[in-house]
Every structure is written in structure tokens, then in C-alpha cells.
Amino acid sequence: MITLSRFFCLLATLVAGNALAQAPDRAPIPPADELEAMGVVIGEITFAKDNVFDLSKPEEDRPLYRLANRLHVMTRDSTLRNQLLIRSGDSYSRRLINESERLLRENVFLYDAKIEATRLENGVVDLRVATRDQWTLIPGMSLSRSGGENRTRFTLSEKNLLGTGIALRLNYVETVDRESTSFSFYDKNLGKSRTSLFFEVADNSDGDTNQVRLIRPFYALDARWSAGATYFDDTRDVSFYELGDEAAEYSVDSELHSVFAGWSDGLKNGWVKRWTAGIVLDERDFSPVTSGTLPTLLPADRTLIYPFLGFELLEDKFDSTSNRDQIDRTEDFYMGTRVWGTLGYATESFNADRESVIYQAGISNGFGDIDKKAVLLTSTVSGRHEEGSAANVRLLLSARYYNQISDKRLFYMTVDAAHGENLDLDEFFELGGDTGLRGYPLRYQNGHSRFIVSAEKRYFTDWYPFRLLRVGGAIFADVGRSWGRSPAGSTPLGWLKDVGIGLRLSPTRASGRDIIHIDVAFPLDGDRSIDSVQFLIQSKRSF
Numbered sequence: 303m304i305t306l307s308r309f310f311c312l313l314a315t316l317v318a319g320n321a322l323a324q325a326p327d328r329a330p331i332p333p334a335d336e337l338e339a340m341g342v343v344i345g346e347i348t349f350a351k352d353n354v355f356d357l358s359k360p361e362e363d364r365p366l367y368r369l370a371n372r373l374h375v376m377t378r379d380s381t382l383r384n385q386l387l388i389r390s391g392d393s394y395s396r397r398l399i400n401e402s403e404r405l406l407r408e409n410v411f412l413y414d415a416k417i418e419a420t421r422l423e424n425g426v427v428d429l430r431v432a433t434r435d436q437w438t439l440i441p442g443m444s445l446s447r448s449g450g451e452n453r454t455r456f457t458l459s460e461k462n463l464l465g466t467g468i469a470l471r472l473n474y475v476e477t478v479d480r481e482s483t484s485f486s487f488y489d490k491n492l493g494k495s496r497t498s499l500f501f502e503v504a505d506n507s508d509g510d511t512n513q514v515r516l517i518r519p520f521y522a523l524d525a526r527w528s529a530g531a532t533y534f535d536d537t538r539d540v541s542f543y544e545l546g547d548e549a550a551e552y553s554v555d556s557e558l559h560s561v562f563a564g565w566s567d568g569l570k571n572g573w574v575k576r577w578t579a580g581i582v583l584d585e586r587d588f589s590p591v592t593s594g595t596l597p598t599l600l601p602a603d604r605t606l607i608y609p610f611l612g613f614e615l616l617e618d619k620f621d622s623t624s625n626r627d628q629i630d631r632t633e634d635f636y637m638g639t640r641v642w643g644t645l646g647y648a649t650e651s652f653n654a655d656r657e658s659v660i661y662q663a664g665i666s667n668g669f670g671d672i673d674k675k676a677v678l679l680t681s682t683v684s685g686r687h688e689e690g691s692a693a694n695v696r697l698l699l700s701a702r703y704y705n706q707i708s709d710k711r712l713f714y715m716t717v718d719a720a721h722g723e724n725l726d727l728d729e730f731f732e733l734g735g736d737t738g739l740r741g742y743p744l745r746y747q748n749g750h751s752r753f754i755v756s757a758e759k760r761y762f763t764d765w766y767p768f769r770l771l772r773v774g775g776a777i778f779a780d781v782g783r784s785w786g787r788s789p790a791g792s793t794p795l796g797w798l799k800d801v802g803i804g805l806r807l808s809p810t811r812a813s814g815r816d817i818i819h820i821d822v823a824f825p826l827d828g829d830r831s832i833d834s835v836q837f838l839i840q841s842k843r844s845f
Contacts, residue, residue, distance in 0.1 A: 344426075345427060401522060413433075439460050440458070453478075470485075520576060539594075543790070552591065554586055554587065558582075558583070574615070582610060608654065609647065615640070619668070623635070629773075647660070694729055722750040723750070731748060732745045739754060753784075770809065776803070776845070778804065783797045800824060815843050
């Protein structure tokens with residue numbers, strides 16, 4: 303006979319035993335560093351893919367949004383799996399998981415990506431890859447304005463065809479330079495490989511453009527080899543500008559083809575060394591514009607055919623944050639040291655039109671904490687050495703400064719400097735509304751050197767109209783000037799300054815990283831021909 307007290311004792315024992323049996327499943331999963339130190343193995347990898355709209359939220363459970371979700375083809379598991387650097391059965395690696403997240407976030411058809419541990423049992427950890435799709439079939443028309451000139455675009459694009467990651471685009475663009483109708487194709491992982499294929503054909507009002515790129519890149523820090531080939535053929539008319547107006551013109555037929563291969567020992571002690579070798583054909587033929595209406599100013603023809611050898615040293619150092627160049631979105635910043643360079647030699651025996659040493663080199667580094675204050679520096683130099691002297695030497699320096707004032711406010715500053723020596727006539731530096739001096743016409747000044755500094759106070763709001771756009775704003779000032787007489791003969795006007803205010807709209811449901819800029823800028827210098835107020839509407843990859 304079971305007494306009442308014994309009954310409750312047995313019930314308590316049963317409940318306690320059941321709780322103990324479930325305890326391993328409910329125990330918190332250790333942080334990534336501890337999982338790696340424990341030597342656990344990756345078990346099942348599952349994919350949690352959110353649709354374009356989250357219908358569990360009342361503000362997104364609308365008829366139009368439900369229809370969009372039904373029509374949208376979700377990204378396939380295989381498309382995501384092909385980009386991961388981890389597989390079931392591998393040892394758990396925090397570095398590879400972080401790098402896999404960065405690779406996924408590079409896809410324009412994903413809003414964000416995160417890899418999380420979901421279960422740990424008997425030395426095996428299961429992972430979940432959480433992503434959110436964006437709407438990728440984009441028919442549209444856009445009108446943008448910068449530097450006092452309009453740009454019209456009609457587009458039909460699909461950036462994630464049937465969930466495979468393949469991008470197709472049919473595009474018509476009308477700018478101050480030309481009208482262009484183009485078709486392009488891009489597959490980042492051709493046939494489930496790490497090889498990418500891109501090709502584009504364009505019929506322009508002043509010529510044609512054809513290009514193909516087949517490249518197996520160093521897709522990861524520990525990748526051991528790369529190879530590829532590129533083909534580019536382009537014909538177009540180009541104008542020299544004075545004070546924002548066309549002053550002279552020429553036509554150029556460009557061919558740029560290359561074949562290369564690279565090798566590496568992979569990531570060792572936090573650093574990567576890579577070598578690349580290949581052959582390049584760089585040919586430019588200049589001629590007067592057919593039925594041209596402006597004076598002709600012709601650069602000298604160039605034919606450079608050369609083998610080259612390249613080197614890259616790369617530090618494994620990345621940080622992630624938000625509300626820097628995007629609005630309420632994960633952003634990945636490279637904060638390490640990168641040094642690279644290539645050296646080639648063109649000779650007449652290879653059918654080049656001259657004996658020439660061709661070189662390029664660069665260095666970049668990040669300093670500080672991107673979550674607080676940080677500076678990102680990049681410097682490059684390129685040019686040729688021929689007939690005992692330097693030719694077309696271009697030295698570029700770029701600095702970006704981020705200072706977080708609060709969660710919703712950021713001070714941002716950029717410095718861009720460029721200096722040239724013995725420049726080719728088609729390689730002079732331009733300065734104006736399309737190169738950062740927002741209060742002035744495009745290509746307002748040019749010369750052998752250029753300097754621009756811009757400062758912004760950025761505001762990131764919580765306003766989220768219709769759950770479609772994140773909204774921000776900026777107050778900005780730009781200062782810049784060019785040095786040296788331009789190819790068309792104009793004399794630089796000295797320092798040019800402007801101030802302005804802008805609205806930023808960041809689409810959260812359509813594929814891409816573009817942010818819509820609506821700016822009003824006021825030039826403080828310049829000649830009397832420019833408007834006292836410049837209105838700019840344009841799409842950029844950054845705030």
C-alpha cells in the first residue's frame with residue numbers, strides 16, 4: 303500500500319530524474335573560444351532562412367508583403383553551403399565561422415548572416431546558419447543628379463535567380479557622356495565551385511563594351527591557389543572639361559586582357575603570403591571623334607604587353623559593427639595590415655611599343671576601435687619607368703576617420719589626396735560634384751594633383767517607414783582643390799569649399815547595399831557660372 307507521503311516522494315523523484323535527464327540539453331552552450339579549446343567537432347549544419355518580410359510581426363503582416371513572400375524564391379541551402387568554409391565533421395573553428403559569416407554577408411541578396419551553435423552533446427556541436435533574404439527581382443526606373451547633371455536608368459535585374467545566387471541584369475543608362483544598353487551575367491560559384499564567371503555586353507551611343515572574367519580567387523585567408531583570365535574591349539568618346547563644361551574630346555579603343563595564376567602557403571601565425579604571376583595586354587588607341595563638335599586633343603597611343611609578378615602580405619584582423627557606412631546593418635571592416643605590389647616588364651620583343659617597367663604597390667592599415675574611434679588608411683603608387691625617366695606616376699592616399707558620438711550619431715571625415723608626375727593625357731585627376739566636392743558641377747577642375755577633405759555629422763534614426771526604408775541624415779562640408787594646368791588649358795581656381803545637408807534612405811527589403819542620397823549643397827567659391835545651390839539625388843554604396 304502506497305501512503306500519501308510515499309506517493310509525493312516518488313513523484314518528486316520522477317520529476318527530479320526527468321530534469322536531470324534534460325539538463326545536458328538545457329545547459330548553456332559555451333562561448334566560441336571555449337568550444338574551440340574543448341576540441342569539439344561540428345555536427346549537423348542547418349539553415350534558418352527568413353523570408354523578405356517577417357509575417358509574425360503585425361506591422362509586416364500586410365497583403366502586399368504576404369504576396370511578396372509568396373512570389374519570392376528563397377535562397378537554396380546549397381547556395382549558402384557552397385560558400386561556407388566549414389563542413390560537418392570538421393573541428394570547430396571560431397575563425398572559420400567568422401570568415402564564413404563575412405563571405406555570406408558579401409552577397410547582395412542577403413540582408414544579414416549569422417552562424418550560431420544550437421546544441422552541444424558528447425563533443426559534437428550543431429550549428430545553425432541564420433540568414434534573411436531580400437527581394438531580388440528589381441524592375442525599375444531611377445533619376446539621379448550630381449554635379450549639375452542628370453542620370454536616367456531603366457533596369458530589369460534578378461540578383462538571385464531561382465535561389466542559386468546567379469545575377470542577371472538588363473540595363474539602360476543615359477548620362478552626360480553616353481547612352482548605354484547592356485546585359486550582364488554573374489555567378490559567384492560556377493557549378494558549385496569557387497570559380498566566378500562574369501560577362502557583360504553593352505551597346506553604347508559612342509561604341510561597344512565587351513568583357514568577360516573567369517576567376518578562381520583567393521576566396522579565403524587559407525586558400526592555397528588562384529587562377530583566372532580577363533577580357534575587356536571597349537570603345538568610347540571621352541571629353542576634357544573646363545569649369546564643368548566640355549572643352550575638348552577624343553575617341554579611345556581600349557583592350558585589357560590578362561591571364562594569371564597565384565599560390566600561397568595559407569594562413570600562418572595570423573598572416574598570409576601570396577604570390578601571383580601572369581601576362582597582361584594593355585592597349586589604348588586614340589583617334590578624333592567621328593563628327594565631333596569640339597576641338598580634338600589626343601593622348602599618345604600605348605601598347606603594353608608584359609609578364610608580371612605580384613606579392614601580397616595580409617594580416618588576419620577583421621571587426622564587425624553597425625551604423626557606420628550603412629544604417630542598422632552588420633558591417634565588416636578590415637583592420638589589419640595589407641601590403642601588395644606587382645612588377646612587370648614590357649619589351650618590343652613581346653610586341654609592345656616601348657621598353658617599360660610597369661609597377662603598382664599599396665599598403666593599408668586600420669587603427670583604433672571601429673566601435674569607438676578608428677582610422678583606416680590606404681596608400682597606392684603606380685607608374686612606368688621608360689627611356690630612363692618616370693611616366694604616368696600616380697600616388698594616392700586615402701584616410702577615413704570614424705568617431706562614435708552616441709548610438710545614433712557619428713562624426714565621419716575623409717581625406718583623399720592624389721599626385722601625378724608626367725601623367726598620360728587621359729590620366730589627369732578631376733575634381734567636382736562627382737568626386738566628392740558636392741557643391742560644384744561635375745569635373746569642375748582637373749590637374750596633375752588633387753586634394754579633398756570632407757567632414758560629416760551622421761544621424762541614424764529609428765524611423766522605419768512602411769518597414770521598407772531605414773532613414774538617416776547628415777550635415778556636411780567639403781574642401782578641395784587641384785594643382786597644375788589641365789590638359790584643356792584651364793587654370794585651377796584655388797581652394798573650393800561647400801556646405802550642405804542631406805537625407806539618407808537605406809532600403810531594407812530590396813537586394814543591394816546602395817543608400818539613396820538626397821542632398822542640398824551650397825558652394826562657397828568658384829566662378830559666377832555655377833548655381834548658388836546644388837541639388838543632388840544619387841545612389842551610393844555608403845552613407
